Amino acid sequence: MRFTSTQDYIASDELQIAVNAAVTLQRPLLVKGEPGTGKTELARQVSASLGLPMIEWSIKSTTRAQQGLYEYDAVSRLRDSQLGDERVNDVKNYIRKGKLWQAFEAEQRVVLLIDEIDKADIEFPNDLLQELDRMEFFVYETGETIRATHRPIVIITSNNEKDLPDAFLRRCFFHYIRFPDTETLKAIVEVHFPGIKPALLTAALTQFSELRETPGLKKKPSTSEVLDWLKLLLAEDLSAEDLKRDGQNALPKLHGALLKNEQDVHLFERLAFMARRQGR
Incomplete structure (x- = not known):
């Protein structure tokens, strides 16, 4: 399973080496570069080249790390309990799976794109350290641990708008996409x-x-x-x-x-x- 250039995407030798090194090390690939140099498209082409499904998580300034894991809708559960809905007896009915959960439980290996991570709060990368490192997380509402069935290929992009924490960088394989010659x-x-x-x-x-x-x-x-x-x-x-x-x-x-x-x-x-x- 090796990434190469595709019919629709010209990847430099250095970029191909970076992708394949990250896959071998089972580390997230952190890709930086000028906006418009093909960072997001890289994940799509890795998905196409390796024949794997892709899950895309686009980060905004308001995005929280917890949203990538799951969200518990307590308001809906309270409303349903007031209406006498039987769904309230199972808390799982009120848990929305995030992009990481979807990637972890996929039936086959997937490419997980975390796009423009530098848009989020500075604590966002640190909040995902353990989950991306161990490929598991705990759901407090149900008492279950969600573990990756197949370790996803994680590609993280950044436009370098803010510095990322050293502890987060240590867990990634880094590549800067230079402007092409x-x-x-x-x-x-x-x-x-x-x-x-x-x-x-x-x-x-x-x-x-x-x-x-x-x-x-x-x-x-x-x-x-x-x-x-x-x-x-x-x-x-x-x-x-x-x-x-x-x-x-x-x-x-x-x-x-x-x-x-x-x-x-x-x-x-x-x-x-x-x-x-x-x-x-």
């Missing part, structure tokens, strides 16, 4: 847009690279954004010649797919203004 980026584009004209691809990626490397850029465009941009270029049937810029406008065509805040747009407008002044 030019050749890898071309291979990724070919997966999504097979047969794209080489001249257009070269011109677009050259312009994209220059944009990413512009000093002072607040948010560098990511892999997903260059794919969106190329999709628009193809939809508008633009050629490599159409992408050429003059001193009047430093902004690339359809730049809204690449630049996502007004500071970066103003930066390129200032660069165009300075170029015009120097050209006088």
Whole structure:
């Protein structure tokens, strides 16, 4: 059982090694990288590559670790008891299984994605230490211990918005997805847009690279954004010649797919203004 690139996802050698190492060690794989570099999609492709079902737990700022295990609905039980409902005699009727519980009791091994763990409270990772390490947890309302029938492959993503606790990091295998080099980026584009004209691809990626490397850029465009941009270029049937810029406008065509805040747009407008002044 080894992960490799798929028809829909180009994984670097380092990323393939990281996934397979985490599987071998039976440790969660913690994946960091710029937003839009394919961290979430990695879990889906690991699932597809290994032929395993996937369970996805998307983390929000209000998410609590307990929700991943189970939640006891005491309010519903109280209401049913007032109505004389016989369901109140079995507390299990009021326990909602979380994503970890679902992964632990699955009939076969699954891929469990804990997506954007850094969105939650700083204590969230610590609250899952024992459960992810021992692959079991205790249900106080029923007095039972839930153990993983098949140890899931756990993939945890983070956009690095906040530091994670050392005790949590110690239990993970870590990998940082670097922005792909030019050749890898071309291979990724070919997966999504097979047969794209080489001249257009070269011109677009050259312009994209220059944009990413512009000093002072607040948010560098990511892999997903260059794919969106190329999709628009193809939809508008633009050629490599159409992408050429003059001193009047430093902004690339359809730049809204690449630049996502007004500071970066103003930066390129200032660069165009300075170029015009120097050209006088």
